[in-house]
Amino acid sequence: MSDLPDGIQRREFDGQTRLATRGDPVYGEPTDGGWRCWDAGRSKLGAMLEGGMGIDLSSGEGVLYLGAASGTTVSHVADFAGPTYAVEFAPRPMADLLDVAEARNNLFPLLKDARKPDTYSHVVESDLDLLVQDVATRGQARVAVDNARFLGDNGQLLLAIKARSEDVTADPETVFDSVCAELTEAYKITDRQRLDPSHDDHLGVVARKR
Amino acid sequence: MSDQSTDAGWFAGHTADDDLRAAIRTGTADAPTDWPTAAVNAGFADDTDDYYATLQEATIEAAHDAVAERQGADDQQLLHAVRAMDDATRTANELAERCHKWASTQFDDVDSGIDGARDVASREPTDPVEERVVSLADRIDDLAAEADELRGFIKRLAPEVALNLAEMAGPVLAARLISLAGGLDSLAKKPSGTVQVLGAEDALFAHLAGRGSSPKHGIIYTHPAVSGTRPEDRGSAARALAGKLTIAARIDHYSGDFRPEIHDELDDRMATIRARADDGDEESEQ
Numbered sequence A: 001m002s003d004l005p006d007g008i009q010r011r012e013f014d015g016q017t018r019l020a021t022r023g024d025p026v027y028g029e030p031t032d033g034g035w036r037c038w039d040a041g042r043s044k045l046g047a048m049l050e051g052g053m054g055i056d057l058s059s060g061e062g063v064l065y066l067g068a069a070s071g072t073t074v075s076h077v078a079d080f081a082g083p084t085y086a087v088e089f090a091p092r093p094m095a096d097l098l099d100v101a102e103a104r105n106n107l108f109p110l111l112k113d114a115r116k117p118d119t120y121s122h123v124v125e126s127d128l129d130l131l132v133q134d135v136a137t138r139g140q141a142r143v144a145v146d147n148a149r150f151l152g153d154n155g156q157l158l159l160a161i162k163a164r165s166e167d168v169t170a171d172p173e174t175v176f177d178s179v180c181a182e183l184t185e186a187y188k189i190t191d192r193q194r195l196d197p198s199h200d201d202h203l204g205v206v207a208r209k210r
Numbered sequence B: 001m002s003d004q005s006t007d008a009g010w011f012a013g014h015t016a017d018d019d020l021r022a023a024i025r026t027g028t029a030d031a032p033t034d035w036p037t038a039a040v041n042a043g044f045a046d047d048t049d050d051y052y053a054t055l056q057e058a059t060i061e062a063a064h065d066a067v068a069e070r071q072g073a074d075d076q077q078l079l080h081a082v083r084a085m086d087d088a089t090r091t092a093n094e095l096a097e098r099c100h101k102w103a104s105t106q107f108d109d110v111d112s113g114i115d116g117a118r119d120v121a122s123r124e125p126t127d128p129v130e131e132r133v134v135s136l137a138d139r140i141d142d143l144a145a146e147a148d149e150l151r152g153f154i155k156r157l158a159p160e161v162a163l164n165l166a167e168m169a170g171p172v173l174a175a176r177l178i179s180l181a182g183g184l185d186s187l188a189k190k191p192s193g194t195v196q197v198l199g200a201e202d203a204l205f206a207h208l209a210g211r212g213s214s215p216k217h218g219i220i221y222t223h224p225a226v227s228g229t230r231p232e233d234r235g236s237a238a239r240a241l242a243g244k245l246t247i248a249a250r251i252d253h254y255s256g257d258f259r260p261e262i263h264d265e266l267d268d269r270m271a272t273i274r275a276r277a278d279d280g281d282e283e284s285e286q
């Protein structure tokens, strides 16, 4: 089971032990004295942590988050991490993400296409500790490889792969294998696990930059 | 922009808020650096906390501007841009043909087309006639360069106006569809059968007047889902593509969300249509 940094705790919500971070609530999640429940059913990263994958998180670390959407997961990340760069390319969810960022001074929203890291390399700093990716579009491995430039030595990748985004007809396991194979261009994979049933046809991957 | 160094941070050389926001939105760099330290060293920020505070303000404002701009989705600017690009390209090609004929009377080895005109433009005129020919070639060079700039502009603007449509059709075809319909609004209101033949109006009217068969596709013919499919399946491919493009345009017009599933569904449909061809091949081989 992953060691949790100070900024993430296991706490009781409605009689169940669940993950929680400290910050302003974002998506109607239950709260308890400043702590907000991290709903693994709505967050793939939450499901990866709940699933006991070998993830190494620490407070104050620098993060690049790709596919931030309206901020469900990246809000929890910004609660425990340091500078957190959140890339999202659709305007609608970005409008919500802006409210999430207003309430967190370490969260930097960027309306950019994750397939074009050149368009934010002048803003996102180098040597980050963590790259979190949940983009659900074709070419997910390519995106992770191209964005490895932002990670420091041994930087960690936490990736949620959606099988259907790569190939709707192929068997998901085949898709996962080929995405993982492409990842090895820039990363060494340390753990992989299906995120069913909370996130069907998704694979969680933990990897280190080579 | 292009002559600016691409290894500088977003803060380099800017002080005004507006410039900083614009730099976040349009700047680029080949590789990231330790920007917080660079900014402190450059005197842009007092310390890293100060840097992050300024960065947050600038990123939020930049994203806010971009969202507001996109939600005001200026489809009309896209429409003018794509028409201007097509006009510039067509005119440049026509003039290049004229220039080629004329220049061939003055110089040896003149190539046709835009490249030929660019070559003529680089020559030193030695008499009044050559002066005119070289000057004409110069204008053609400029016009072709403007068409390229317009294409780049369309590529940036189309995803802002219609993200799903641009993702599915590619930015230039997305712009053409919006232009042919007269706007995103009217494209979103068209039935998919109309979208399928947009750009083939001449053929459609001829068909309605009893001349010729009904067109299977208009401008969407240029999409690889249609052009890359064997001729006997192009009708089904065009119908499937038009259906999904119509949905993409409606999502872009009414909601603005990115919906990965519609792109998956198109791929799904195309895989089925192409599988027919594979099955057919197998049968004929047996």
Ligand SMILES: C[S@@+](CC[C@H](N)C(=O)[O-])C[C@H]1O[C@@H](n2cnc3c(N)ncnc32)[C@H](O)[C@@H]1O
Pocket (backbone or CB within 6 Å): A042, A043, A044, A045, A066, A067, A068, A069, A070, A071, A072, A073, A074, A087, A088, A089, A090, A093, A112, A113, A114, A115, A134, A135, A136, A137, B258
């Ligand atoms: C499954 S959602 C992410 C949910 C989010 N990670 C969370 O847990 O709160 C995927 C998001 O990725 C975005 N996306 C897809 N392709 C992208 C790209 N190329 N660049 C940036 N964002 C992208 C989509 O707009 C969508 O909002």
